[in-house]
Amino acid sequence: MRIAFLGTPxxxxxxFEMLIKEGHELALFTNPDRPKGRHGALTPPPTKELAQKxxxxxxxxxxIRRPEGVAALKAFAxxxxxxxxxxxxxSQENLDIPPLGCINVHxxxxxxxxxxxxxxxxxxxxxxVTGVTTMLTEAGLDTGPILLQKETLIGADETAGELFDRLAxxxxxxxxxxxxxxxxxxxxPRLQNEAEASRCTMIKKETGRVDxxxxxxxxxxxxxxxxxxxxxxxxxxxxxxxxxxxxxxxRPERGEVGACVIADPKxxxxxxTGEGLIEIVELQFPGSKRMEAKAALLGHPMRGKRFx
RNA sequence: CGCGGGGUAGAGCAGUUGGUAGCUCGUCGGGCUCAUAACCCGGAGGUCGGGGGUUCAAGUCCCUCCCCCGCAA
Numbered sequence: 001m002r003i004a005f006l007g008t009p010x011x012x013x014x015x016f017e018m019l020i021k022e023g024h025e026l027a028l029f030t031n032p033d034r035p036k037g038r039h040g041a042l043t044p045p046p047t048k049e050l051a052q053k054x055x056x057x058x059x060x061x062x063x064i065r066r067p068e069g070v071a072a073l074k075a076f077a078x079x080x081x082x083x084x085x086x087x088x089x090x091s092q093e094n095l096d097i098p099p100l101g102c103i104n105v106h107x108x109x110x111x112x113x114x115x116x117x118x119x120x121x122x123x124x125x126x127x128x129v130t131g132v133t134t135m136l137t138e139a140g141l142d143t144g145p146i147l148l149q150k151e152t153l154i155g156a157d158e159t160a161g162e163l164f165d166r167l168a169x170x171x172x173x174x175x176x177x178x179x180x181x182x183x184x185x186x187x188x189p190r191l192q193n194e195a196e197a198s199r200c201t202m203i204k205k206e207t208g209r210v211d212x213x214x215x216x217x218x219x220x221x222x223x224x225x226x227x228x229x230x231x232x233x234x235x236x237x238x239x240x241x242x243x244x245x246x247x248x249x250x251r252p253e254r255g256e257v258g259a260c261v262i263a264d265p266k267x268x269x270x271x272x273t274g275e276g277l278i279e280i281v282e283l284q285f286p287g288s289k290r291m292e293a294k295a296a297l298l299g300h301p302m303r304g305k306r307f308x
Numbered sequence: 309c310g311c312g313g314g315g316u317a318g319a320g321c322a323g324u325u326g327g328u329a330g331c332u333c334g335u336c337g338g339g340c341u342c343a344u345a346a347c348c349c350g351g352a353g354g355u356c357g358g359g360g361g362u363u364c365a366a367g368u369c370c371c372u373c374c375c376c377c378g379c380a381a
Contacts, residue, residue, distance in 0.1 A: 034381095035381070036381090038310095038377090038378095038379095038380095039309085039310090040310080040381070205379095240378080240379085242378085265320085265332075265333055266333085266345065267345095284377085284378085285313095285377095285378090286312090286313065286314095286377080286378045286379085287312080287313030287314050287376090287377055287378055288313085288314075288320095288376090288377065288378085289314095289376065289377060290377090291319085291320075292319090292320095294319095294320090294333090295319055295320050295333085296320065296321095297320080297332090297333090298319070298320040298321070298331095298332050298333050298334095299319090299320035299321030299322080299331090299332075299333095300320075300321075301332095
């Protein structure tokens with residue numbers, strides 16, 4: 001089939017790769033290269049690199065809604081459009097181009113978690129189940145009729161990065177099933193239940209700020225949910241310390257909220273939260289690398305210090 | 309050349325105005341103990357990121373290159 005694939009980041013890779021393997025006639029529409037990293041080197045989106053590797057034509061637009069984007073899309077004349085974490089909102093004019101419409105792969109069980117960062121928010125909110133959904137794209141934000149869904153359990157210590165990888169692969173699998181059903185004419189789109197709908201906002205740097213007044217479980221969920229990006233952090237004596245990995249524990253000791261109640265290279269680092277202690281397993285001081293808390297304690301005495 | 313922090317023993321850090329390179333943990337050996345991740349004694353392990361320079365003498369000062377990281381984008 002002649003398919004226009006619209007996707008930008010890593011999440012889109014397995015789906016895109018699947019379409020390539022299936023031998024579809026593809027074109028990639030994605031964001032422009034962006035400055036990245038410390039030196040601001042212009043970096044192509046992951047999907048672009050994959051496209052080039054397989055000789056798939058690439059079109060990059062800041063806004064595909066604009067006339068140039070619409071024109072390029074029309075010129076390619078796709079039968080079907082597929083989006084996965086595209087990061088741009090499509091106009092009705094865009095959506096009207098392919099006769100078969102547009103299918104989106106979304107990393108949540110819609111209508112829950114419409115929007116930009118469903119994976120992170122599912123973990124931050126402490127959910128134990130999430131999944132992937134394929135849907136018909138409408139002009140609204142993730143509001144279109146649902147085609148297929150697949151659930152998955154969220155591990156108690158799973159990070160957003162880990163879940164991201166799993167859902168990206170499941171998304172590709174679900175997309176494949178969806179296309180098969182489309183070909184067989186067995187798709188049965190069903191409208192989303194607006195009463196159950198929820199929207200999530202984008203994750204900002206500040207989302208990663210740890211509030212130790214929350215219960216240990218909430219702190220743990222936040223740390224998992226923002227790992228590896230943007231990463232959780234807290235202030236320790238004026239420095240911003242990143243908190244990469246935590247573990248729930250049943251220690252009876254108590255101290256002031258945020259205080260390093262136990263800080264021993266052999267036992268580990270335990271901080272008082274609003275409810276129970278939490279063990280910080282991996283952290284990172286500014287200018288330094290990410291490391292085991294037990295290792296960090298060898299050169300950074302933390303007993304009695306307090307996170308804010 | 310956006311701002312800044314850093315590369316010292318296997319790991320995490322310290323190293324004062326240049327003057328024989330230290331600490332904690334680990335590791336190896338020995339001891340104590342019913343026993344131990346505890347305690348005591350002892351040992352091994354470092355061309356101080358690379359190159360150049362100043363100096364009687366450079367981890368420390370100057371120049372240069374490489375690599376890592378935080379912030380900002």
